[in-house]
Amino acid sequence: MNRFNLIIPVTEYSPDEELDSIYMDLIKAAYSACSASYAPFSKFNVGAAVLLENGEIIEGGNQENTAYPSGICAERVALFYANSRCPETPVTAIAIASSVSGIPCRKPVYPCGLCRQSLLQCEQRFRKNIRVFMAGSEKIQMVESIKDLLPLGFEFEI
DSSP states (O other): OOOOOOOOOOEEEOTTSOOOHHHHHHHHHHHHHHTTOBOTTTOEEEEEEEEETTSOEEEEEOBOOSSTTOOBOHHHHHHHHHHHHSTTSOEEEEEEEEEETTEEOSSOOOOOHHHHHHHHHHHHHHTOOOEEEEEOSSOEEEESSGGGTSTTOOOOOO
């Protein structure tokens, strides 16, 4: 038997701490996407913004539906739109933010399991890490790869 521990390296920033301007723009875009989300049931607006290798930023907001669970998370809205619009351009980063009634949530929100697996598959597809920024009004957390949030994710290899 072999036993091992998993360690998740997370970098934490204060909201007023200087990040590269492209990442600050990405986080601002994620907050902007909150206002485009459709969350009439939960009132929990989530926005995501993905940064493509060509510098383009694509936003998406969560979309709820009466026929629960047929809604979709903000991360997958942004990711799938980016992959549809620019199928040959890798995603290099994603920012996720949330708000309730237009007020940003204090703590970062983390991607659900479906979103983590979708991001992992995108990393595998392009063989490039996706930096993940999770923003809250009190702190911003960042991991260098979705594998940090889904270390034992499904990977298909023959």
